[in-house]
Each structure stands twice: as structure tokens, then as C-alpha cells.
Amino acid sequence: MTADLLPPDEPEAPRLRAAVLGAGSWGTTFAAVMADAGCDVTVWGRDDTTVRQIADDHRNEAYLPGIELPARVTATTDARAAVRGADVVAVAVPSQRARAVLEPLRDALGPRTVVVSLMKGVELSTDRRMSEVVAEALAIDPARVAVVSGPNLAREIAQRQPTATVIASTSDETARLVARACASSYFRPYTNPDVVGVELCGAVKNVIALAVGISQGRGLGYNTMATVITRGLVEITRLGLALGADADTFPGLAGMGDLMATCASPDSRNHTLGGHIGRGMTLDEAVAATGGTAEGVKSCRSVLELAQSLGVDMPITHAVVRVLHEGLPVEQLAPLLLARPHKAEGA
Numbered sequence: 001m002t003a004d005l006l007p008p009d010e011p012e013a014p015r016l017r018a019a020v021l022g023a024g025s026w027g028t029t030f031a032a033v034m035a036d037a038g039c040d041v042t043v044w045g046r047d048d049t050t051v052r053q054i055a056d057d058h059r060n061e062a063y064l065p066g067i068e069l070p071a072r073v074t075a076t077t078d079a080r081a082a083v084r085g086a087d088v089v090a091v092a093v094p095s096q097r098a099r100a101v102l103e104p105l106r107d108a109l110g111p112r113t114v115v116v117s118l119m120k121g122v123e124l125s126t127d128r129r130m131s132e133v134v135a136e137a138l139a140i141d142p143a144r145v146a147v148v149s150g151p152n153l154a155r156e157i158a159q160r161q162p163t164a165t166v167i168a169s170t171s172d173e174t175a176r177l178v179a180r181a182c183a184s185s186y187f188r189p190y191t192n193p194d195v196v197g198v199e200l201c202g203a204v205k206n207v208i209a210l211a212v213g214i215s216q217g218r219g220l221g222y223n224t225m226a227t228v229i230t231r232g233l234v235e236i237t238r239l240g241l242a243l244g245a246d247a248d249t250f251p252g253l254a255g256m257g258d259l260m261a262t263c264a265s266p267d268s269r270n271h272t273l274g275g276h277i278g279r280g281m282t283l284d285e286a287v288a289a290t291g292g293t294a295e296g297v298k299s300c301r302s303v304l305e306l307a308q309s310l311g312v313d314m315p316i317t318h319a320v321v322r323v324l325h326e327g328l329p330v331e332q333l334a335p336l337l338l339a340r341p342h343k344a345e346g347a
């Protein structure tokens with residue numbers, strides 16, 4: 001935390017050491033956020049060119065063109081060296097890759113290191129949320145795991161545009177440590193003990209953004225967008241409540257906040273990819289045209305599986321799965337959703 005953000009009489013806390021696993025757009029941005037909050041940060045990336053550019057030039061042109069990174073951010077291709085001695089390790093690789101990235105680091109973490117999932121997905125083979133994958137892969141107490149999720153489009157934050165986020169952990173001490181590691185004049189963390197709700201909001205809003213993108217790609221307007229967002233929030237809430245989440249999470253930053261940002265922004269990869277599908281591309285073409293990680297493409301299936309295992313109705317998610325993975329022609333998406341049996345709004 002920078003000195004000017006500390007309450008007047010509080011002595012300055014020791015500088016935190018942080019690591020970020022993943023040198024893509026959100027990993028690099030969150031590294032900059034933590035550096036601006038006063039941490040010394042090491043980013044781990046697989047690509048030698050990207051790592052050298054971050055360490056030597058304080059830039060990551062492939063993912064954040066034109067952004068200058070703080071001097072306190074360095075980088076390495078050695079993941080064990082990155083996490084050694086870190087107070088906080090943030091993970092920002094594609095969700096489906098997280099387990100394989102983390103398992104080899106089990107014995108490299110300190111006994112008190114806190115691990116933060118920045119990822120917004122659900123693991124395909126297990127239907128596990130990312131905080132569950134993190135705790136399992138590293139064999140650590142879930143109380144040492146936190147989740148960061150909210151309206152957090154990387155490029156805007158890298159430009160230091162103001163936003164807020166939610167830090168969820170079952171341990172208030174863990175959540176507060178992470179808040180201290182990332183709070184700055186442009187990034188405002190709120191803590192929340194509801195890990196299940198915060199995490200589901202982040203994963204499922206990507207699926208809803210795909211649906212909004214598809215509808216916009218088909219030329220549909222704001223009434224459709226508002227309908228999909230609002231009913232999308234209803235189905236996220238339904239799944240969350242079935243899993244024991246807190247109802248107050250869903251209208252908050254991680255729920256409605258992130259849905260609005262992702263479904264409205266042309267920077268969102270999920271929204272963009274949906275647009276390509278709506279305009280007639282195949283899934284492979286749309287993935288290639290979008291670039292980056294659009295988590296909803298894979299997570300729509302694990303979310304649907306999770307919902308079906310609990311008997312929860314998720315019509316928008318189901319329709320996205322059918323269009324992306326089961327060959328339903330995109331022009332049948334709207335009729336499929338609109339022709340369902342009558343329901344009262346609150347039901």
C-alpha cells in the first residue's frame with residue numbers, strides 16, 4: 001500500500017513480496033496494480049520474449065500495447081524462483097491449465113503464502129471452481145486462498161482508470177492481506193466471505209457475455225441485451241444459491257457489476273467472440289479471430305454440468321452450449337429461449 005493511502009496514524013507496513021503466474025493481459029495488469037500498491041512483484045511467463053520485455057523494458061506489447069509497467073515489476077521464466085519468498089501469489093493462466101501449472105509448485109511455496117485466483121472459469125473434467133483447484137493442486141488450506149473478481153477489464157485498469165473489485169476468502173485475514181497488496185488510488189478492493197458466489201459470478205458472466213455477443217452479432221439491440229443480462233443474473237443467482245452462496249453477492253460488483261462491464265465492453269473477449277459467432281463464424285474461426293482467453297467457451301459446459309447435477313435450470317447457458325458445441329444453428333438461439341413455457345418473473 002502506498003503511504004498516501006494509509007490512515008494518518010498507522011505506521012507504514014512492511015513491503016509485501018508478490019508473484020504472478022501468467023504474463024497475459026490480466027496477470028501483467030494485476031502485477032502493475034500490486035506494484036502501484038507498494039509490492040515488489042515478479043511475473044512468471046512461459047514466453048522468453050515477453051518475460052525479457054517485462055523485466056528489461058517494463059512493457060508487455062503482446063498483451064498490453066502502449067502501457068508502461070511500474071519499475072517494481074520484474075519477470076522470470078522460472079516459476080519456482082518467482083514464488084520463492086512471496087507473501088502473495090496470484091494465478092492468471094487459463095482456468096483449464098491452472099492445475100497443471102500449480103501442481104509442480106507444491107513444495108516451492110512458503111507455509112504462510114496466500115494464493116489468489118484471478119481466473120474466471122470452472123474446470124472441465126471436475127466442475128471445480130478455481131479456488132478449489134488452487135487449494136487441491138497446491139495441497140494448501142482453503143483459508144490461504146482468495147479470489148479476486150469484479151468489473152475488471154484489464155486494459156482499462158492498466159491505463160489506471162478507476163474501478164473496484166471483490167476479494168473473497170473464507171479467511172478475513174487472507175482477504176485483508178490481499179486487499180492490502182492491491183489497494184491503490186485507482187483500484188478499490190472490497191472483501192467478501194462468499195467465495196462460492198463471487199467465483200460463480202465471475203465464471204458464469206462470461207457465458208452470458210457470449211450470449212449477448214451472439215445477439216448483437218445477429219443485429220439485435222439493447223432490449224435484447226438488457227433481457228439477456230437481467231435473466232442471466234437470475235440464472236447465475238439460482239446456481240449460486242443452490243451451491244450455498246449469499247444472495248447479497250449477486251447484485252454486487254462481482255455479479256451485476258461484472259456482467260455490465262463484460263456484456264457492454266468491446267474489450268471483452270467473451271463478448272467479442274460471441275459477436276463473431278452471431279455474424280456466422282465457426283467456433284474455431286471465432287476463437288482465432290478473438291485471440292486471448294475467452295473462458296466461457298469451455299466453462300459453459302462445466303457450468304451447465306454443475307447446474308444439471310443440482311437440478312438448476314440455466315436456459316441461457318444451455319442455449320450457448322448448444323450453439324457453440326452441439327451444432328444448433330445460431331439463428332435458432334433466440335426462438336429457443338423465447339418459446340419456453342410460461343413463468344412468473346420471480347419464479
Ligand SMILES: NC(=O)C1=CN([C@@H]2O[C@H](COP(=O)(O)OP(=O)(O)OC[C@H]3O[C@@H](n4cnc5c(N)ncnc54)[C@H](O)[C@@H]3O)[C@@H](O)[C@H]2O)C=CC1
Binds near residue numbers: 026097292
Ligand atoms: N483480461 C481481463 O480483462 C481479465 C481476465 N480475467 C481472467 O484471468 C485469467 C487469465 O486471463 P488473461 O490474462 O486475460 O488471458 P490472456 O490470454 O491474456 O493470457 C493468458 C496467459 O496464460 C498463458 N498460458 C496459456 N496457456 C498456458 C499454459 N498451458 N501454461 C501456462 N501458461 C499458459 C499465456 O501464455 C498467457 O501469458 C482468465 O481466467 C480470465 O477470465 C479476469 C479478469 C479480467
Ligand SMILES: O=C(CO)COP(=O)(O)O
Binds near residue numbers: 258271
Ligand atoms: O473478466 C473480465 C472483466 O471483468 C474480462 O472479460 P473477458 O475475459 O471476456 O475479456
